[in-house]
Amino acid sequence: MQAGAATEPLTGNMDQTTEYKPVFVGERRQQLDDVFKRYPNKQAALLPALWIAQDEQGWISEATMAEVAEVLDLTAAYVKGVVTFYTMYHEHPVGEHFIQVCTTSPCNVCGAEGVVEAFLEHTGCGELGATSPDGKYTVIEVECLGACGFVTPVLIDDDFHDSVTGEKVPELLARYR
Amino acid sequence: MGYPHKPHPKETVLLSEDFGDAEARTYDGWIKRGGYKALEKALSMDRAAIIDEVKESGLRGRGGAGFPAGVKWNFMPKEPTGPHYLCCNADESEPGTFKDREILRWTPHALIEGCAITQYAIQAEVCYIYIRGEFTEAIEVMERALAEAYERGVLGGNAMGTGKRIDMYVHRGAGAYICGEETALMNSIEGQRGNPRIKPPFPAVRGLFGRPTTINNVETLASVAHIISRGSEWYKSLSLNNPRSTGTKLFSVCGQVKRPGNYEVVMGFPLKDLIYDLCGGMNDGRTLKACIPGGSSVPILNREETEACLLDYEGCQEVGTMLGSGGVIVLDDSADMVYQIMRLAHFYAHESCAQCTQCREGTGWTTRILRRILAGEGEMKDLDLLLDLADHMTGRTICPLADSCAAPVVSGINKFRGEFEAYIKGEKPATLAAV
Ligand SMILES: Cc1cc2nc3c(=O)[nH]c(=O)nc-3n(C[C@H](O)[C@H](O)[C@H](O)COP(=O)(O)O)c2cc1C
Ligand code: SF4
Ligand code: FES
Numbered sequence: 001m002q003a004g005a006a007t008e009p010l011t012g013n014m015d016q017t018t019e020y021k022p023v024f025v026g027e028r029r030q031q032l033d034d035v036f037k038r039y040p041n042k043q044a045a046l047l048p049a050l051w052i053a054q055d056e057q058g059w060i061s062e063a064t065m066a067e068v069a070e071v072l073d074l075t076a077a078y079v080k081g082v083v084t085f086y087t088m089y090h091e092h093p094v095g096e097h098f099i100q101v102c103t104t105s106p107c108n109v110c111g112a113e114g115v116v117e118a119f120l121e122h123t124g125c126g127e128l129g130a131t132s133p134d135g136k137y138t139v140i141e142v143e144c145l146g147a148c149g150f151v152t153p154v155l156i157d158d159d160f161h162d163s164v165t166g167e168k169v170p171e172l173l174a175r176y177r
Numbered sequence: 178m179g180y181p182h183k184p185h186p187k188e189t190v191l192l193s194e195d196f197g198d199a200e201a202r203t204y205d206g207w208i209k210r211g212g213y214k215a216l217e218k219a220l221s222m223d224r225a226a227i228i229d230e231v232k233e234s235g236l237r238g239r240g241g242a243g244f245p246a247g248v249k250w251n252f253m254p255k256e257p258t259g260p261h262y263l264c265c266n267a268d269e270s271e272p273g274t275f276k277d278r279e280i281l282r283w284t285p286h287a288l289i290e291g292c293a294i295t296q297y298a299i300q301a302e303v304c305y306i307y308i309r310g311e312f313t314e315a316i317e318v319m320e321r322a323l324a325e326a327y328e329r330g331v332l333g334g335n336a337m338g339t340g341k342r343i344d345m346y347v348h349r350g351a352g353a354y355i356c357g358e359e360t361a362l363m364n365s366i367e368g369q370r371g372n373p374r375i376k377p378p379f380p381a382v383r384g385l386f387g388r389p390t391t392i393n394n395v396e397t398l399a400s401v402a403h404i405i406s407r408g409s410e411w412y413k414s415l416s417l418n419n420p421r422s423t424g425t426k427l428f429s430v431c432g433q434v435k436r437p438g439n440y441e442v443v444m445g446f447p448l449k450d451l452i453y454d455l456c457g458g459m460n461d462g463r464t465l466k467a468c469i470p471g472g473s474s475v476p477i478l479n480r481e482e483t484e485a486c487l488l489d490y491e492g493c494q495e496v497g498t499m500l501g502s503g504g505v506i507v508l509d510d511s512a513d514m515v516y517q518i519m520r521l522a523h524f525y526a527h528e529s530c531a532q533c534t535q536c537r538e539g540t541g542w543t544t545r546i547l548r549r550i551l552a553g554e555g556e557m558k559d560l561d562l563l564l565d566l567a568d569h570m571t572g573r574t575i576c577p578l579a580d581s582c583a584a585p586v587v588s589g590i591n592k593f594r595g596e597f598e599a600y601i602k603g604e605k606p607a608t609l610a611a612v
Contacts, residue, residue: 038346039366040260040386046368047351051310072368085370085530088310088352100311104272105473105520106431106506143354143524144272144473145311148431148504149438150179158313162179 020063023053024071032071042072046082050089059090087142095131095138097176099123100155101164104144110151111165116141118166119154122173137176180283185440185455189415191425192399193441196283202318204325207286213331215402219294220339222405227298231401234409235416235423240266240357240394241472241502243490246401252381253299253389262390263296263304264366265398268350268357270309271472272524273504276427276439277395281308281315284399285322291398293336293343294405299391302342307362310350319347354528358576359392361530372530373576394502396427418445422489426500430456432507433463448486452507463509467593471501473521474581476588477514497588514593515600516608518585519547525582536579539570543586550600553607560590560597 024032035048049072053064065079072079083089090098099119103112116139120126123137131138147153150162156176164172180197184190195201201210219227232247253261265288269277280288292304308316323345326332336343348366350356356365360374363385384390404412416423422444428451431437435457442451448470452458459465468483469475475498478486482496493500508517526540543566549555567583574580590597599605 038344043368044366044386047349047365050351051349074368082368082370086310086351086353088350103520104524105517106273108520109432109508109512109517142311142352143527144270146269146278146309147275148273148506149275149429151431151437155311155313160311160314 020067022067023056023064024049024067028052028056043074046072046074046079047086050079050083054089059093093131095125096136097138097157099137099139100142100145101139102143102145102147102153103141104148106144106148107151107153112152114166115152115154115164115169118169119173122169137173179438180279182438187446187450187454188441189425189443190441191403192280192284192287192396192427193439195287196279196439198283201284202282202286202322204286204322204329204331207284211406212286213290213337215406216290216293216331217337219405220297220337220341224298224300227294227405230409231298231404234404234412235421236397236400236404236412237422237490238394239396239400239426239503241271241474243500246393246397249381249393250295250299250391252379253301253391254381257300257389260303260386260388261299261301262385262388263292263299263301264359264362264385264390264392265292265304265306265395266357266359266362266392267306267308267312267315267395268354268362269312269395269502270354270357270528271474271502271504272521273429273431273469273506274472274502275429275431276503278312278315279427279439280395280399281312282318285319286326287399287402288319288395289322289326289331289345291401292345293332294401295391295393295398296343296345297341301391302344304343304345305348305366305385306345307348307350307356307366309356310352316347316349323347353530354524355530355576355578358578361576362392363390370530372532373578375575400424415443416445416489417443418487418489419491422491422500426488426503428488428503428505430505430507432505433460433509433512434458434507435460442488444489445492446488448488448505449484451488451505452483456507459507459509463511465507466510466512467508467514469498469504469506469508469585471499472504473506473524474577474584475499475501476584477518477592478588479592513608514589514596515547515551518589519544519551521585522547522582525578529578533574533579535570536574536582539566539579540582542566543570543582547586548609550597551607551609552611553600553603554611555597555601557598557601559601560594563590 035045066076069076069079119139124132145153154161154164200206236246237243353371356371358373361371365371380390486496522544526544531537567587570579570583
């Protein structure tokens with residue numbers, strides 16, 4: 001497997017103000033070692049490793065990519081190529097609570113747009129993709145969440161909520177203060 | 178409709194019998210329901226006999242293409258020269274489809290049992306269950322069930338006390354519809370971008386990690402245990418229209434109907450009964466306008482075609498569409514066909530892996546032209562342009578995603594042309610701001 005062009009390992013966070021804290025130490029390292037046992041090579045542990053890193057840090061920075069590359073014997077450029085392919089890895093910091101609302105056709109015909117508007121209003125985000133001024137929320141539209149009969153499905157962090165309506169939004173948000 | 182709910186008398190519940198019953202999620206609950214007996218039986222059978230039984234049953238892939246499962250398994254080498262793999266496709270991302278999620282989160286042991294039987298039959302010690310990243314609850318339930326199955330000795334180095342190794346792991350996706358395409362799925366497990374591979378070589382020859390691999394859908398695999406316990410003759414008898422379509426099928430119904438949800442019926446069941454009886458019909462005061470019966474990738478049916486359609490592979494073909502994944506999208510007379518087709522094209526443009534020019538450019542242009550029409554800036558020749566684009570997107574790419582974008586556009590223009598023209602002629606006010 002080709003691993004893309006070699007690059008200098010990156011160090012430090014994007015903003016360069018704080019020192020980079022590695023993910024894969026202690027328990028997290030143990031978690032990764034358990035993942036390795038499931039696959040015949042290290043590269044296959046890339047998606048799981050990125051999940052672990054995002055779980056720990058909230059997003060995937062260039063420095064994180066460099067660390068993941070190092071522990072998996074890949075290049076940072078290769079890791080970045082993979083991170084950018086998948087929509088669920090955050091390449092930028094997001095609000096404390098990340099809200100994903102489905103607006104694909106089946107949900108759209110049943111009123112998903114209204115749910116999006118309610119989230120934008122009650123979180124104070126104002127627009128899609130933006131983080132609310134208090135840093136608490138980011139709201140995005142996503143494509144089919146695989147729950148089209150339970151309109152509108154919404155994913156908040158790791159919690160899947162079915163049958164959300166505009167009216168239910170304030171009550172739902174109260175659980176994510 | 179959510180679970181638990183009482184099945185409709187016209188349903189035939191096999192896979193969905195325990196949906197909504199949390200006890201069935203546990204190992205003990207599953208054993209109480211007769212679980213893992215089929216696996217025990219299978220492990221005492223000859224491998225070839227299992228494959229023959231499944232072939233004979235007529236079980237066809239429930240992920241979209243409808244390829245006979247037993248025939249696919251038979252492609253796997255009989256004398257392994259190294260590892261074989263099974264991949265369970267739980268990426269379920271086709272708009273309109275939400276059946277696999279119910280199997281994963283209500284009857285995880287049914288899936289484990291089906292995978293284990295299949296692994297034994299194709300000599301795959303390892304199975305990866307590829308679950309889309311958004312299915313957080315399903316992933317959790319599945320992980321817990323797998324841990325229990327290992328603890329109770331169903332899985333591991335001495336599976337069911339037979340001395341055989343059967344390992345099974347969840348691999349979590351990270352947001353990409355295209356990873357449901359089988360070769361993209363394998364790349365994704367290998368830690369790559371989810372680009373589909375050129376075939377041949379087919380997965381049974383050179384698949385995951387370069388080894389012979391079989392990929393099956395969740396519902397296909399969950400059906401296997403039933404065939405092993407009750408036999409192919411019984412399974413074959415579940416057929417209402419064409420003997421080539423057998424067994425029960427889960428249909429996910431969504432959109433503008435009274436009771437959306439999952440319904441399990443025998444192959445060949447009339448689509449109109451599914452909509453008007455099981456789902457309680459249209460919302461008050463509304464009439465049926467259109468239906469997409471097999472997930473968003475198949476041609477759209479008008480009302481007459483919908484009411485004539487029998488739900489199996491051949492029945493759908495007869496009215497010019499496909500059974501696909503069984504995701505039934507229902508639209509009533511209030512739906513704006515142009516807008517909804519634009520929204521579907523947008524979906525494909527968003528999900529294209531961008532390897533093939535026809536797909537990358539075609540899905541994007543289709544969306545932009547449709548938006549232009551919706552903004553009141555379309556011209557009559559745009560309809561021909563859309564059809565021409567669709568032609569260039571059909572049958573010319575590495576995977577059928579481009580075709581999937583073309584299908585609703587072509588059928589939409591052919592069957593609902595008047596709605597497109599109304600925007601173009603200015604008879605209908607623009608619904609999108611000018612671009
Ligand atoms: C773009 C695209 C997306 C697909 N998504 C899925 C999916 O989410 N789940 C699935 O089971 N099959 C999906 N398929 C079909 C798979 O490629 C494959 O045919 C199927 O998993 C085989 O299993 P089966 O024979 O049991 O149906 C998709 C195909 C394409 C072209
Ligand atoms: S048809 Fe589209 S999704 Fe499929 S391989 Fe080509 S570019 Fe990728
Ligand atoms: S279209 Fe919204 S969940 Fe499928």
